[in-house]
Each structure stands twice: as C-alpha cells, then as structure tokens.
Amino acid sequence: MNALAPHAARLSALPPSCGPVRLVAVDGHAGSGKSTFAGRLAEALGGAPVLHLDDLATHEELFAWTDRLREQVTGPLSHGAPARYAPYDWTARAFGPVRTLEPAPVVLIEGVGAGRRALRPLLARLLWMDLPAAESWARGRRRDGPALDSFWDGWTAAETAHFTTDPSRPWADALVRQLPVGYEWRKGPVRQRR
Secondary structure: OOOHHHHHHHHHHOOOOOOEEEEEEEEEOOOOOOOHHHHHHHHHOOOOOOOEEHOOOOOOOOOOOHHHHHHHHHHHHHHOOOOOEEEOOOOEEEOOOOEEEOOOOOEEEEOOOOOOOOOHEEEEEEEEEEHHHHHHHHHHHHHHHHHHHHHHHHHHHHHHHHHHHOHHHHOOOOEEEEEOOOOOEEOOOOHOOO
16 A cells, blocks of 8 residues: 555545645755655545646746746636646746646645745645755755756755745645655644644
8 A cells, every 4th residue: 555545535635725626735945855755645646637846937937936827727727627837948948838737636736835825825735845955955966966056056045035035834734754665744833733
C-alpha cells in the first residue's frame, strides 16, 4: 500500500475549495523536493493533475505570476471549466504550446509560492516541504550543476524577498519532510492553532 494513501484519502474527502476542485498547494524552498513529492501524492490520488508553477513563472517574473495563474487556471477551475495555460520554456525563454488541465476532484499546485496570500482562499490544504532554505538550495544547486550558479544566486535572493513579504510556512496545514524512505507528515502551524 502507498504510504501516502491515507493522506490522499483525507485530501479527497475535503470539501471543494475552487469550484468543484480541491486545490492542494505544495510549497517550500527551491530544492526541497516539492516536485517529487507532488508526483508521488498525485499517484496516491489516482493520477491527480499537477500544475508546476515553473510553467507560469519566467526569467523576468520569478514570482509575478499571480494574475496569469488566476486568469488561466484558478478562474476557469472555479467555474468547473478546464484550465488552459501556456507553459514557459526556460531554455527558449518563451511560452510554449497551450496545455489543458481538467477540473479533477483534487488538483495539486506545486512550486515556490504556491501558498501565497493571494492563492490561500482557494486552497483546500497547504502542504509545506519542511527543509531549511540553505539545505534546499544546496540540493537544488547540486541537481542543476555549476552552469546554473548565477541563476541560483539571483533565485535565492528573489525567493528570500518573496517569503519575507509573503511567507507560506506559517499558514501550512501540514509540514512534510522527506525521509530516506517515504515522508514524515506533521501538523502545520495553522492546524495547530485550530
């Protein structure tokens, strides 16, 4: 049995938060394991769609994608309509062909800033990958290699500025930490206050 199955069942049982959709955010520092975790959780949810915020961000707008997300994704989903968005190609530095994201019972939004203030009212749950910034960034730099060192220098400054003005972790329903095998899933600051 998938160890995430009980968590997936609880997420599936939540009331819808964005039209007919239970929108679940997976946030955390760059390099904290959000994409891997979201993929595994999506599998435990029976193939739930995952929107990667890297598809909405750009070199010029690392965190200024809220309007694009609202217009292309959450707006349509809130009306039970499919979302249509053009993912950004980080190599070509341009938006690519349009993709469709259906209004499934649970949709995961994964990326740094997924739990931002503007998005929280639409979320059924906010999950935070609980790995400190320095450790996460070191993992990300190892993953991407020295060719992207200058990008990472700019990224870490931008991420720090973002979370200083719009932190997500204090609003997390659950803190998730990757273990050598599986994940530890603890109550987040918001769940502890309820």
